[in-house]
Amino acid sequence: MQAANRAKHEWEEAFKESEIDRQNLAREIELHRSIIHQLRGENEELAELKQNPPPAIEQNPAPTIELPEPADLLNRLKARRKKSKADLADVEAILELLEGGDG
Structure with a gap:
């Protein structure tokens, strides 16, 4: 058992x-x-x-950058190239183009 x-x-x-x-x-x-x-x-x-x-562009978007103020950029340009004929309006137009504006 x-x-x-x-x-x-x-x-x-x-x-x-x-x-x-x-x-x-x-x-x-x-x-x-x-x-x-x-x-x-x-x-x-x-x-x-x-x-x-x-x-x-959706696959590889461009990095966003912060552009400088037009007056600051113009001052930097004048410091580097003393004989530059660019003025504030030119710099503003260039920055608008870079930002994608129709301007």
Whole structure:
């Protein structure tokens, strides 16, 4: 009888272990399904971008820079090139062109 109890106990332990293994495998399967779902979504996004790529300026926008005040820029120009004939209106027009204005 003792051997039968021991066999029953061993069978119950093996059953518990197999149930734990089954639960672990079920979690792994769910994790892999989630990853597959995520990758499919990313693949769809990439395929759409490949078919309809954004304009180059959206892909690599130019960095924004802060331009100096026209008077400061004119003073710097006059300091560097004493004989420059540029005036404040010229510098303002150049800065407007750089900013993309129609000016």
